[in-house]
Amino acid sequence: MGALSPLDPSSFSRPEQAIIRHISLNLNVDFEKHVLHGHAKLDVDVLEDINSLILDASNLKISSIEADDGSKLQYKLGEHIPNMGSKLTILLPKQHIAGEKLKIKITYTTDPQASALQWLDPEQTSGKKHPYLFSQCQPIHARSILPCQDTPAVKFTYDAEVTAPEEFTVLMSALRGEARSNRTTFRQPMPLPSYLVAIAVGVLESRTLGPRSRVWSEKEEIERSAWEFAETEKYLQAAEKLCGPYEWSEYDLLVLPPSFPYGGMENPCLTFVTPTLLAGDRSQADVIVHEIMHSWTGNLVTNRNFEHFWLNEGFTVFLERKVGASLINDSVEAKRSRDFQSLLGLQELSEAVSVFGASSPLTNLVVDLNGIHPDDAFSRVPYEKGSLFLRYLEDQVGGPEVFDDFLRAYLTKFRKKSLDTEQFKAFLLEYFKDNQAIKQVDWDSWLHKSGMPPIIPDYDTTMTKAISALLVKIDDSNASLSYEDVANFTPHQMIHMLQQLIDRPALPLERLAALGKEYKVNGNKNTEILYRWLRLCIRSRDDTKLQDVFHFVNSQGRMKYVRPVYRDLYAWEDVRARAIDNFLKNEKYMMHVSAYTLRKDLHLDEKTKNTE
Numbered sequence: 260m261g262a263l264s265p266l267d268p269s270s271f272s273r274p275e276q277a278i279i280r281h282i283s284l285n286l287n288v289d290f291e292k293h294v295l296h297g298h299a300k301l302d303v304d305v306l307e308d309i310n311s312l313i314l315d316a317s318n319l320k321i322s323s324i325e326a327d328d329g330s331k332l333q334y335k336l337g338e339h340i341p342n343m344g345s346k347l348t349i350l351l352p353k354q355h356i357a358g359e360k361l362k363i364k365i366t367y368t369t370d371p372q373a374s375a376l377q378w379l380d381p382e383q384t385s386g387k388k389h390p391y392l393f394s395q396c397q398p399i400h401a402r403s404i405l406p407c408q409d410t411p412a413v414k415f416t417y418d419a420e421v422t423a424p425e426e427f428t429v430l431m432s433a434l435r436g437e438a439r440s441n442r443t444t445f446r447q448p449m450p451l452p453s454y455l456v457a458i459a460v461g462v463l464e465s466r467t468l469g470p471r472s473r474v475w476s477e478k479e480e481i482e483r484s485a486w487e488f489a490e491t492e493k494y495l496q497a498a499e500k501l502c503g504p505y506e507w508s509e510y511d512l513l514v515l516p517p518s519f520p521y522g523g524m525e526n527p528c529l530t531f532v533t534p535t536l537l538a539g540d541r542s543q544a545d546v547i548v549h550e551i552m553h554s555w556t557g558n559l560v561t562n563r564n565f566e567h568f569w570l571n572e573g574f575t576v577f578l579e580r581k582v583g584a585s586l587i588n589d590s591v592e593a594k595r596s597r598d599f600q601s602l603l604g605l606q607e608l609s610e611a612v613s614v615f616g617a618s619s620p621l622t623n624l625v626v627d628l629n630g631i632h633p634d635d636a637f638s639r640v641p642y643e644k645g646s647l648f649l650r651y652l653e654d655q656v657g658g659p660e661v662f663d664d665f666l667r668a669y670l671t672k673f674r675k676k677s678l679d680t681e682q683f684k685a686f687l688l689e690y691f692k693d694n695q696a697i698k699q700v701d702w703d704s705w706l707h708k709s710g711m712p713p714i715i716p717d718y719d720t721t722m723t724k725a726i727s728a729l730l731v732k733i734d735d736s737n738a739s740l741s742y743e744d745v746a747n748f749t750p751h752q753m754i755h756m757l758q759q760l761i762d763r764p765a766l767p768l769e770r771l772a773a774l775g776k777e778y779k780v781n782g783n784k785n786t787e788i789l790y791r792w793l794r795l796c797i798r799s800r801d802d803t804k805l806q807d808v809f810h811f812v813n814s815q816g817r818m819k820y821v822r823p824v825y826r827d828l829y830a831w832e833d834v835r836a837r838a839i840d841n842f843l844k845n846e847k848y849m850m851h852v853s854a855y856t857l858r859k860d861l862h863l864d865e866k867t868k869n870t871e
């Protein structure tokens with residue numbers, strides 16, 4: 260398949276030879292053909308003497324490649340490796356030496372099946388009248404919408420000019436310039452990795468949330484969205500208090516149609532979120548805080564490749580919980596709440612480890628992605644094991660008073676850069692060189708051993724005590740359940756309780772029905788609660804709830820919910836065939852990454868396609 264980058268097992272490009280510094284995009288959005296068509300002009304710094312420039316591309320139809328003077332350049336597009344794309348080698352007419360600058364213009368069209376793009380028919384939108392387009396480039400799908408060095412080791416600035424039919428709004432992960440008739444311009448003056456290039460095109464409305472924020476959505480969701488995310492500026496200010504100034508100027512939110520596969524995606528200047536966050540109680544604000552924290556960890560300081568994904572996600576979860584706690588005035592309550600969220604995370608980590616198996620190398624903090632697509636390695640492990648490791652380090656060196664300063668020093672040192680775990684370790688050891696406790700850290704176990712972390716912090720369990728007591732009551736078949744039992748629970752305590760039940764032996768059907776009714780979880784509007792309730796129903800083999808289960812997986816595409824539900828259905832032999840059938844019928848409405856991962860969860864191969 261041609262040599263891969265020595266810096267990144269998921270890229271063909273060779274940024275150590277020549278590196279992209281800026282990209283100018285000029286694209287037309289064609290809703291008829293489901294393609295983007297136009298050109299990308301690349302500004303490249305030559306770092307070593309080269310005769311060719313190697314890029315990543317996936318199913319791009321290239322019509323021409325030109326040098327700065329307009330002369331045509333020869334190129335070779337390697338064979339298409341499924342899920343990896345092709346190596347694009349641009350042959351330079353003469354040798355270019357280190358220090359030179361190159362300008363290259365590539366004219367191309369994307370494939371209608373581009374893995375980064377989802378083209379929605381009007382019926383898949385809330386308004387039902389207009390089509391919609393959105394992208395998801397993380398981890399390595401940017402190559403399906405632009406030829407680039409598709410590795411987070413490379414950061415570039417970009418500008419764009421996008422044309423789309425007149426009634427549509429075009430948004431990108433950048434500062435929006437003028438929008439005149441059918442043409443919108445953008446500029447992103449901060450360097451970012453390719454996986455943070457993003458585009459969305461739909462008939463949208465917006466509401467102001469704060470001095471630097473707006474929320475965008477279709478008109479059907481706009482009022483609910485404006486209410487749900489009204490506290491965005493408060494979160495931004497709390498984040499800045501911990502991490503320093505927000506450097507991306509604007510922080511907007513875009514509420515996508517239900518098929519968006521993630522809770523949120525930290526596209527700079529414009530976080531993409533799932534509409535499942537619209538719980539009507541602001542209880543999923545932690546997702547917004549999480550995405551805001553990526554403005555520092557992930558977007559400003561970036562993992563060098565996805566083997567070090569924990570540097571993005573572990574740090575972000577760690578900061579999310581610190582900032583979440585800082586929003587609580589009472590310091591004792593704040594600590595309790597932070598530890599409670601961490602305990603919830605520990606449950607999720609434990610489930611992720613058991614899905615892969617405790618000896619799976621994919622449960623290591625640092626993974627080996629040679630021959631493995633990052634989408635196949637994705638789980639809660641880098642999020643929760645990573646955050647837990649940082650919490651352990653924080654406790655070890657003397658607590659937040661000491662560690663918060665380290666965090667700011669780390670963000671300053673690696674600002675606008677990409678790094679790997681060894682660089683993080685070296686920086687931390689140098690920073691704490693006079694701190695004896697740091698010498699006790701068993702780096703090898705934390706970073707390179709599989710399974711649960713070697714040490715679990717001594718979390719405050721005050722907020723879980725009531726839950727543990729309630730679980731004893733639920734187990735006692737003589738005790739009757741009533742809403743009083745949970746009336747004082749926060750949504751997160753409810754979630755924690757349901758998650759504990761998922762991890763225990765299935766409830767008898769009668770007990771399950773009483774719990775669903777009395778605790779008002781059956782049909783709950785909060786998807787975090789509903790998701791766990793439906794899993795409990797599957798665990799108890801309650802076939803009267805199957806219609807609700809299928810409705811849930813068909814009405815939204817957040818993989819955090821859909822994948823475990825399908826895995827549970829697969830494990831229920833009597834409904835396995837029905838689950839597969841339901842998936843095949845709905846696959847065409849899913850984004851590439853959802854269909855790709857669900858096929859694996861359901862043990863389907865490419866041949867099993869619904870041809871209806």
Ligand SMILES: CC/C=C\C/C=C\C[C@@H](O)/C=C/C=C/C=C\[C@@H](O)CCCC(=O)O
Pocket residue numbers: 397398520521522523524525565566568569626633634635636637638641817818819
């Ligand atoms: C060790 C893992 C190695 C590689 C994984 C790298 C990328 C994984 C890829 O599948 C992309 C992930 C994108 C995630 C975007 C947002 C998430 O943080 C959302 C979390 C889940 C949710 O809340 O719905």
Ligand SMILES: [Zn+2]
Pocket residue numbers: 549553571572575
């Ligand atoms: Zn994240």
